[in-house]
Amino acid sequence: MPDFDEFSFLSAQADDAGLAVTIPRGERLTLDLPDGRTLSGLRYGGPSPEVTFLHGAGLNAHTWDTTILALGRPALALDLAGHGDSSWREDAAYVPRMLAPDVVTAITAWTDRPQLLVGQSLGGLTAAPVAAGAPAFVRRLAIVDITPGVDPTAGPSQVRAFFAGPTDWASRDELVERALSFGLGGGSRDKAARGVWLNSRVRSDGRVEWKHHFAHLAAASSNDAGAAASAPNDALSALLSEAGWEDFAAVEAPILLIRAERGYVTVADAEEFSRRLPAAEVTSVDSGHNVQEDAPVVLAGLLAGLL
Structure with a gap:
């Protein structure tokens, strides 16, 4: 159990972002996996999330707090394996196709409808095999400042x-x-x-x-x-392997790439994304790589449009 109230920061985060919102109820969820590991996540606003969020390397589910507050919709934010309160992998295989099955397990256990799946950086690369392998669970895909090859x-x-x-x-x-x-x-x-x-x-x-x-x-x-x-x-x-592009190509749901102008995805990277995935949408925001922390209100507005 945490040694403090992990949701005690939400009011301050809302104030920092200039949000006059009702603070949603947050709950910590834990699931025992068949291989002995533990999967953890945060659910906001009740048992019927509309959006599931996947963070980047070195971050955790709380990176999405302000974005979730600004969005104002029921949401699930996961701790990927090796992050937050989820177990570390003994094999240290923190790659998208190894992380994706945990995400599918979480969405199956903790949601009751197809999700808008949002992934940033490592979470964005993980979101592609999730959507490709479990299309019934993903209605739309939003990728934040990452593409295969970056x-x-x-x-x-x-x-x-x-x-x-x-x-x-x-x-x-x-x-x-x-x-x-x-x-x-x-x-x-x-x-x-x-x-x-x-x-x-x-x-x-x-x-x-x-x-x-x-x-x-x-x-x-x-x-x-x-x-x-x-x-x-x-x-x-x-x-960085070609497998990433293969996973994106296999996604049936509509895809939006959100490029951070001061992030990792260059203009050329975004153009390559559009060349390989001509049906996908691409937009840019004035932000660093962690858009959910640098420009959470802007990001929430883009996601609200997808919902």
């Missing part, structure tokens, strides 16, 4: 260095200070603290660690820690 390591160097550092700390305050020293946290101590609290946990020995496995893999890789260090590189190779 290098997901192309982000700011300080983010990579930040996650490749120590894997545990004496306190969350220490981790907040580290985030601020790297220029992270949106320039606000309150926002940095919120992100740290929602993406970290206190171990039984009292030390604080990131919830997501990627930080530990990045640290291992930076230290040349044997075979485990190759896992991130193997994952990236799979992310």
